[in-house]
Amino acid sequence: MDLKTPVLADPIPINKSRLGIHSSLLSYSPPRTVFSRGLILSIPRKKNGVLDDVRSSSWLDAMKSSSPPPKKLAFDANAELDSSDTDIAYRTWMLKYPSALSSFEQITHFAKGKRLALFLDYDGTLSPIVDNPNCAFMSDDMRSAVKNVAECFPTAIISGRSRDKVYEFVGLTELFYAGSHGMDIMSPAKNGVLSGHPKCIKSTDKQGKEVVLFQPASEFLPMIEEVFTSLVEITKGINGANVENNKFCVSVHYRNVDEKDWMTIAQRVGDILQEYPRLRLTHGRKVFEVRPVIDWNKGKAVEFLLESLGLSGCDDVLPIYVGDDRTDEDAFKVLREGNRGYGILVSSVPKESRAFYSLRDPSEVMEFLKALVAWNRSNLL
Numbered sequence: 001m002d003l004k005t006p007v008l009a010d011p012i013p014i015n016k017s018r019l020g021i022h023s024s025l026l027s028y029s030p031p032r033t034v035f036s037r038g039l040i041l042s043i044p045r046k047k048n049g050v051l052d053d054v055r056s057s058s059w060l061d062a063m064k065s066s067s068p069p070p071k072k073l074a075f076d077a078n079a080e081l082d083s084s085d086t087d088i089a090y091r092t093w094m095l096k097y098p099s100a101l102s103s104f105e106q107i108t109h110f111a112k113g114k115r116l117a118l119f120l121d122y123d124g125t126l127s128p129i130v131d132n133p134n135c136a137f138m139s140d141d142m143r144s145a146v147k148n149v150a151e152c153f154p155t156a157i158i159s160g161r162s163r164d165k166v167y168e169f170v171g172l173t174e175l176f177y178a179g180s181h182g183m184d185i186m187s188p189a190k191n192g193v194l195s196g197h198p199k200c201i202k203s204t205d206k207q208g209k210e211v212v213l214f215q216p217a218s219e220f221l222p223m224i225e226e227v228f229t230s231l232v233e234i235t236k237g238i239n240g241a242n243v244e245n246n247k248f249c250v251s252v253h254y255r256n257v258d259e260k261d262w263m264t265i266a267q268r269v270g271d272i273l274q275e276y277p278r279l280r281l282t283h284g285r286k287v288f289e290v291r292p293v294i295d296w297n298k299g300k301a302v303e304f305l306l307e308s309l310g311l312s313g314c315d316d317v318l319p320i321y322v323g324d325d326r327t328d329e330d331a332f333k334v335l336r337e338g339n340r341g342y343g344i345l346v347s348s349v350p351k352e353s354r355a356f357y358s359l360r361d362p363s364e365v366m367e368f369l370k371a372l373v374a375w376n377r378s379n380l381l
């Protein structure tokens with residue numbers, strides 16, 4: 001698809017390319033803007049996506065910067081000058097990743113006459129980041145915004161959580177759910193789009209309704225169970241550590257662990273992972289994520305869903321993906337590389353990304369969803 005984005009509403013010089021998009025929006029390139037130290041979240045990473053050895057000091061740096069501090073702390077702890085520095089850095093960063101709200105007209109101008117498909121991450125996108133992963137509830141307002149948008153466009157939630165857990169939080173039957181970073185895809189009960197797929201299986205959901213599932217990592221289930229048990233065991237003595245079973249992945253949270261114990265937890269997790277060459281370790285927001293070494297991620301899940309919905313390879317389709325985390329970058333990449341659609345990064349701090357646009361936090365995500373619904377309704381008049 002040719003993303004003929006109209007003129008950008010920000011002062012970035014417009015590239016005279018065929019697409020009329022600034023070159024930085026066409027192909028991924030490292031940001032040219034220099035931000036103050038500590039504002040860029042970077043994680044040491046090898047080319048294959050696996051993090052460097054867990055014992056290296058770069059891990060500790062990555063752990064420290066892996067989730068932005070709550071805004072209040074970032075502003076209170078330092079002098080006024082720091083907060084205005086932060087603001088300037090954020091506004092400068094937004095030149096490269098304009099707000100999807102202030103660019104809304106531009107987005108809908110391009111979306112006119114196209115079929116939209118919406119992909120939403122859960123934690124940090126639909127619900128704010130909280131200390132206790134079991135309490136990451138979404139608000140009723142957000143739920144109704146998601147429900148309304150799903151009535152207008154095919155909508156999927158793609159999360160690192162287990163599919164059951166994210167379904168429990170969201171509780172809407174009309175959506176597609178992809179848990180375990182896209183390794184556990186379920187189509188809505190009344191929508192049979194996955195039924196014809198050769199690798200899909202029929203199952204029943206918690207309410208006993210028939211559902212269709214796609215689980216490309218199913219053979220890893222016993223291994224994940226085993227590593228989950230070991231991780232629970234080795235983190236028992238570390239105050240605040242929390243191991244979450246996400247079915248085809250495991251999360252080891254250190255958000256509530258005292259910083260002096262971060263190296264210990266990283267080392268213990270690394271030691272266990274040594275025994276599992278078919279599992280890999282990645283790093284999210286104050287969390288280590290253990291997952292199978294298979295060629296599958298949130299980007300692949302987006303491609304799979306688009307194909308299953310018959311929306312792949314069509315010029316009149318515009319997929320939009322909204323997410324806040326490193327794992328969402330795989331989806332942003334798929335949309336950007338194929339010039340297929342828009343990635344929207346949710347972040348309150350400058351971050352390097354493959355997204356096109358940005359939103360500051362879940363409340364802006366909700367505004368954006370509401371705006372999409374209003375725009376769709378106005379088109380029907």
Ligand SMILES: O=P(O)(O)OC[C@H]1O[C@H](O[C@H]2O[C@H](CO)[C@@H](O)[C@H](O)[C@H]2O)[C@H](O)[C@@H](O)[C@@H]1O
Nearest residue numbers: 122123129130131133136159160251255285287
């Ligand atoms: O793909 P996502 O839906 O963004 O899931 C990624 C991880 O999200 C959850 O952890 C994050 O949110 C927690 C609740 O706000 C927070 O306490 C934690 O520090 C964050 O990393 C979830 O618990 C993980 O299992 C997911 O992998």
